[in-house]
Amino acid sequence: MSTNEKMDDLRLRFVKAKTDKERDIIGKEISAAIDADAEAVAAITLSQIKETNRRAQDDLIRNRLKEVLPAISVAYIAKTYFKKSRSWLNQRINGNIVNGVQAEFSQEELHTLDFALKDLSAKLSEIRVS
Numbered sequence: 696m697s698t699n700e701k702m703d704d705l706r707l708r709f710v711k712a713k714t715d716k717e718r719d720i721i722g723k724e725i726s727a728a729i730d731a732d733a734e735a736v737a738a739i740t741l742s743q744i745k746e747t748n749r750r751a752q753d754d755l756i757r758n759r760l761k762e763v764l765p766a767i768s769v770a771y772i773a774k775t776y777f778k779k780s781r782s783w784l785n786q787r788i789n790g791n792i793v794n795g796v797q798a799e800f801s802q803e804e805l806h807t808l809d810f811a812l813k814d815l816s817a818k819l820s821e822i823r824v825s
Contacts, residue, residue: 698739699739699742701728702728702736702739702740702743703743705721705724705725705728706743708721709721709722709725749799753790753799756788756800756805757788757789757790760788763812764788767815769781769784769785769788772784772808772811772812772815775811776807776808776810776811776814777804777807777811786798787799787800787804
């Protein structure tokens with residue numbers, strides 16, 4: 696029977712494999728797991744893909760914000776747009792572990808963050824000092 700741990704191990708071993716021979720051996724183990732329980736392997740693989748996608752999206756958000764965060768007030772955004780603390784927002788931006796779980800934005804919170812950044816951008820673009 697395939698388990699998340701077994702499939703995670705196979706995936707990591709496959710990624711870290713240095714030779715085609717190693718990849719072939721691991722590929723045979725994966726094929727054996729599929730032959731034993733294709734539905735379970737498919738479900739686990741789908742779960743792994745979704746997790747990888749979520750992590751990639753979190754990294755993308757962090758990279759996009761990296762250059763502007765020092766120039767803007769995270770506390771202001773947290774308080775004004777989320778009604779939360781600066782630390783709450785920083786935890787999500789940085790993907791910190793909070794109560795044993797990685798903090799992340801919900802889809803609604805991502806929309807709020809997107810709105811906040813666009814709103815601040817519009818306000819800044821309207822300012823004229825001379």
